[in-house]
Amino acid sequence: MIKIYLGLTFSSPLLPEPPATAAGELYLDYPGLVRYLEHFHALSRNPTNREALRTEQYRQLIEHHLSKATETPFYAASFAADPLATAEDLLERRDELLEAGYRLAAPLSTGTPARITVLHELEHLLLEAEQSFQLLPGLADRLNALLAALHDRRHPALDLRVHEPLDLLPPGLRRLLEALATAGDKVQFINSTPEPAPSGDLGAWQEKLGGLLSGREESGTRALRGDGSLIVIRAERETHIAAYLARMVRDNDNWRPGVLMTVRNQTLDTALLMEGLPSMGVPSTSLARPSLQVLKLVTAFLWEPVEVQRIMEFVSLVTKPLDRRLGQRLAEHLADTPGLFGARWNFAVEQSFREMEERKYPAARRRRAREQYEFWFRRRRYPRDGKAPKSEVRSLFVFLRNWALEAFDEDKEQSGLIVLSAQAERATELLDAQPETELSYLDVERLVRTIYQPAPTQFQPTEQGALPAAFAPASVAQLPDSGQDELERLIWWDFVETDPSYFFSNYYPPEIEFLRAGSPHGCCQVSSPEQRNQLQLWQNLRPALTPRRQLLLCIPRRVDGTEVEPHALMGDLEAAFSAEDLARITVDIDEAGQPSGLLSDLRLPGFQPVPVRPLDPPEAQVVISRPDALQPRERETPSSIDDLLFYPHKWVFRHQLGLRGTPILSIASENRLRGNLGHLFIEQLLEEVSQTDGRVTRAQVEAWVDDNADRLLRQQGAVLLEYGQEPDRVQFLLTMRKSAWTLVNYIQQSGWTVRGSEQELEGQLANLDGQVVRGRADLVLERTGTDGVPEAAVVDLKWRGKTTFRNLLRNGGDIQLALYAEFLRQQGSGRVHTAYYILRDALMLSRNELAFSGAETVPVDEDHAVIQRETVQKILATHEWRWEQLGQGVLEIRCKETIADLEDLYLDLEHDALLAMKDDTSPFDDYRSLIGLIR
Incomplete structure (x- = not known):
């Protein structure tokens, strides 16, 4: 008998593989269970990531329905505004009804609501033999096919351990579990509300939360004692908490808690690595990054007027279908003169190709760079308020797909390019499925938004001995803990509020009553917003209810420099206990205090005060140890002469030391x-x-x-x-x-x-x-x-x-x-x-x-x-004076903070013979950090 642990968040393309289990045990989610059973019943499955193609197929079906309708359907206005979004919404409604057991293919009955009637009509059109419409099977279609095949009992005997309560499961999963139980498979539900810890602060809070779930009355208020079972760790930044926890793990060999990390970032993993500890495998980047950047920018080359900002972003990308040096040169040009094909643009392009020849680039590379430039920049463009041929749009994605595959062959570490090629291929499939021969600007942008889907995050292999980690609240049930059956300790790493989810019903109350009342189409129990909210609440409580001995809640005030709010459960904690109680269980790392009694059985990181030493302010003059190294240049410009006369440090840094800042690749002010x-x-x-x-x-x-x-x-x-x-x-x-x-x-x-x-x-x-x-x-x-x-x-x-x-x-x-x-x-x-x-x-x-x-x-x-001659004489005198200073090894630093000191130093100077010096900081000084202005 195969033992399957079933949970809605136990497995997902956006999560790492479930932890290794004993032979004959699996962790699966709802779609994973359907895929697992399809394998035994030889059922065909929809190729992955084809939702965009399904949406386009349904759009064509809706367009045909609209053309034949005798009365204006309820979706007509929305479809005119955004056909793909409307098709996506109607397809979601159709799949939801089929998954819940409603028979859309059955004949219409009297009293069917108008909007559901439209879904019936669409389904009938889809099934008509004389029509050529196709629709790839979605999860609902696959579920119904699987339910019809289960009576053959081709799959092995199953022992299903369901994590979520039955009344919170999606309707389709409930139907599948019922069919499996009827067929003889064992289905049992794990205790969804575990008993609270026997004693201590953690047990007191779990008792409160258990009452919140069950709705039972509280028997009394238990004060928090600060026994270390429930700890709130606060700090200004998440990096402070990460360093503190990593040091605790390093210094305590037997302290190996699980980690819940709902927002996947590398902060904690990096801190562990810096302490010489194994990595949890949290990624630093997503496979979606190349597609996020490139895929949404290539369509800018179709239209005029040119969208300079998007072209700028394209040529500035690290990974792009354009030669890197040529892209850098074009980015610098656009930053200064945002336009294409002027004299300076053409010079920049040809200069780049001349440099490739001078650097002895292979002929194949030069030819490819020229082809890429011609393809992107010398193509025909179409008015933005008009339409472009579908073949032109298709050529963009074909080129992008081929380039991504070639670039991946050259650099196997760029695995994100495989995702980019797959998404470009889906774009061409979607275009091929469309009957239209021309597309508008909005059509193309909608196409890109439709085919783009979040790519799987590339989790690294977890190193041996690393802390076990979960990436969804309800997935903490998967965490092993030193061979124990129950999770003993848990660090809730990002106990902060994320964007809330809002659930809205697709149906009006009369429609819901019709669906639930039963009819020739079958009784249908669609999930209500209340059920979805209850499921989210149930999942959010799992991390607090699962650990048996210790729970650490990490609450930074800022994450990545942005202020964040504590998790909503922090409000429940504050409501359940007094401020004095919460103070007993709180560790504020930034205050460098030692928690008394909270973690008495562990070696804790020590704090050492570091005196704050402000950086030195700018000095009026600095001494050059080797003044003979400064030599006049063969040729100066009026601008460089101006720097030498008024701000000598700028002239020395730029023209003698060659210190030049990296150009800021943004459009000119x-x-x-x-x-x-x-x-x-x-x-x-x-x-x-x-x-x-x-x-x-x-x-x-x-x-x-x-x-x-x-x-x-x-x-x-x-x-x-x-x-x-x-x-x-x-x-x-x-x-x-x-x-x-x-x-x-x-x-x-x-x-x-x-x-x-x-x-x-x-x-x-x-x-x-x-x-x-x-x-x-x-x-x-x-x-x-x-x-x-x-x-x-x-x-x-x-x-x-x-x-x-x-x-x-x-x-x-x-x-x-x-x-x-x-x-x-x-x-x-x-x-x-x-x-x-x-x-x-x-x-x-x-x-x-x-x-x-x-x-x-x-x-x-x-x-x-006379004034011109005097000005030239003062330029000569000032120039000579500046070189006398440099010859003596003295470099003046002129800025607002040094003006007073410079005036004291130059009391005996013959000011009338020199140019009047500036009394403020240079407005275009690239070296402010070097002279101490930025500190």
């Missing part, structure tokens, strides 16, 4: 995005203007912006083309129309011609020992003055910040413009003017109106040419 787009619009507009004979009108400028907006936004600002971004896009284009025309008008009215946009300028400064400085000027203009002297103007384009740049002009802090003006003079440009143009405000800022009539001026005492 709003202001940065608009600034880059504004530069792009102006650059290409001025190229057109420079090639046009005669003056350009405002209408022509605005027409150019409108005509080229879509192309430029696709290349570098596709975010503004996405759904819901229309107000921002309209506002940006209105701003650009006004700003572009204002700039062109300034240029034309003042007689300037465009010499270059994003033009490279290079020069040498007199006393910098041949130091070359090279940069790119946003806009360079030229003209001949009224006196015949050639003139030039350098305009720096900014998106916003008129107050900041007005102050730079007023204080002579426009270093970049001063350097560009000096370089133009060295090239023979004669008089050179400088200005800032604020795109958002369509505002030209300069020191006078000599270059641009009508510009907003910043009054200064001296001529602009």
